Amino acid sequence: MSAYKDKDPRIHGIKTKIRVVPNFPKPGIMFQDITTLLLDPQAFRDTIDLFVERYKGKNISVVAGIEARGFIFGPPIALAIGAKFVPLRKPKKLPGEVISEEYVLEYGRDCLQMHVGAVEPGDRALVVDDLIATGGTLCAAMNLLERVGAQVVECACVIELPDLKGRERLHGKPLYVLVESH
Amino acid sequence: MRAAENGRDPRLKAISDAIRVVPHFPKPGIMFHDITTLLLDHKAFKDTVDLFVERYRDMGISIVAGIEARGFIFGPSIALGIGAKFIPLRKPGKLPGRVISEPYELEYGTDQLEMHVGAVQPGERTIIIDDLVATGGTLSAAIRLLERFQAEVVECACVVGSPVVQGECELKEKPLFVLVEPHY
Numbered sequence: 001m002s003a004y005k006d007k008d009p010r011i012h013g014i015k016t017k018i019r020v021v022p023n024f025p026k027p028g029i030m031f032q033d034i035t036t037l038l039l040d041p042q043a044f045r046d047t048i049d050l051f052v053e054r055y056k057g058k059n060i061s062v063v064a065g066i067e068a069r070g071f072i073f074g075p076p077i078a079l080a081i082g083a084k085f086v087p088l089r090k091p092k093k094l095p096g097e098v099i100s101e102e103y104v105l106e107y108g109r110d111c112l113q114m115h116v117g118a119v120e121p122g123d124r125a126l127v128v129d130d131l132i133a134t135g136g137t138l139c140a141a142m143n144l145l146e147r148v149g150a151q152v153v154e155c156a157c158v159i160e161l162p163d164l165k166g167r168e169r170l171h172g173k174p175l176y177v178l179v180e181s182h
Numbered sequence: 183m184r185a186a187e188n189g190r191d192p193r194l195k196a197i198s199d200a201i202r203v204v205p206h207f208p209k210p211g212i213m214f215h216d217i218t219t220l221l222l223d224h225k226a227f228k229d230t231v232d233l234f235v236e237r238y239r240d241m242g243i244s245i246v247a248g249i250e251a252r253g254f255i256f257g258p259s260i261a262l263g264i265g266a267k268f269i270p271l272r273k274p275g276k277l278p279g280r281v282i283s284e285p286y287e288l289e290y291g292t293d294q295l296e297m298h299v300g301a302v303q304p305g306e307r308t309i310i311i312d313d314l315v316a317t318g319g320t321l322s323a324a325i326r327l328l329e330r331f332q333a334e335v336v337e338c339a340c341v342v343g344s345p346v347v348q349g350e351c352e353l354k355e356k357p358l359f360v361l362v363e364p365h366y
């Protein structure tokens with residue numbers, strides 16, 4: 001589901017603020033850069049508002065944000081809907097006891113970590129990142145939350161690259177995005 | 183300057199209590215101040231953001247620059263609260279497109295901080311946010327990045343910091359505002 005398809009009037013302003021940078025981080029990748037969106041306070045405000053309007057009143061108790069761009073969108077959403085914010089991080093960044101989830105990259109593997117005790121059984125969780133591509137990172141994030149007994153209600157991203165079919169890697173969990181990029 | 187000096191705002195105790203200290207992380211001898219526990223306390227997290235927003239909202243600030251990655255947790259909410267732009271300052275190779283880089287010293291070796299070319303216009307009034315200030319090395323690099331494009335750095339703001347350290351802090355005489363002091 002995407003707000004883009006719902007044709008909310010704020011979507012156009014958001015989409016035009018996202019800058020595409022060709023051949024980053026490597027040749028052939030058209031990188032969707034949200035930093036230009038953050039330079040427009042109204043468009044950034046609208047981005048957050050669209051998520052908040054969707055999730056307020058849905059009893060979400062935790063917003064989990066994926067390092068690092070998920071840290072930009074997740075906390076404002078968490079604050080507005082009354083949820084706690086839990087950062088999901090690359091290895092060795094979180095102090096204290098963590099649980100780890102490995103996931104596959106195009107070449108090699110990576111790992112996402114979450115603090116033990118941050119999320120409790122029965123917590124209703126939202127996973128937030130700036131973009132979903134193949135869905136590998138979001139899938140790892142969902143696994144971390146489910147392993148500690150949380151219920152992942154939805155994954156939320158500003159941008160989806162639908163051609164990479166990340167939506168299909170989410171174990172049937174719903175995905176909500178604001179804009180699509182083909 | 184500490185927020186505590188302004189007559190001990192009653193919100194500060196809960197904020198301070200919500201921050202946990204993890205000894206010997208990332209290495210022996212370091213008492214790591216972990217703000218993730220603050221983020222689990224919705225009221226305390228909201229109060230943290232509110233305290234910064236209340237301070238900066240009438241100061242004509244047009245840019246909040248946040249230092250990767252924990253500065254990203256606080257900076258955007260503050261920017262939204264005061265109607266400013268948010269600029270991420272990042273480790274090398276993360277920002278796409280044209281960037282400028284500024285080196286800074288670590289205990290062993292150096293690292294770099296990067297900012298997008300064109301994010302800042304000359305004369306823009308800016309605050310820099312991070313979760314914690316220790317030596318001030320990273321904040322100083324952030325100040326240099328912004329000043330290279332003639333931004334006016336009004337203040338550096340951190341959730342945790344020690345005014346005692348400020349004397350040894352290389353912040354180029356920019357004011358430093360912290361909410362709470364480290365627990366020892």
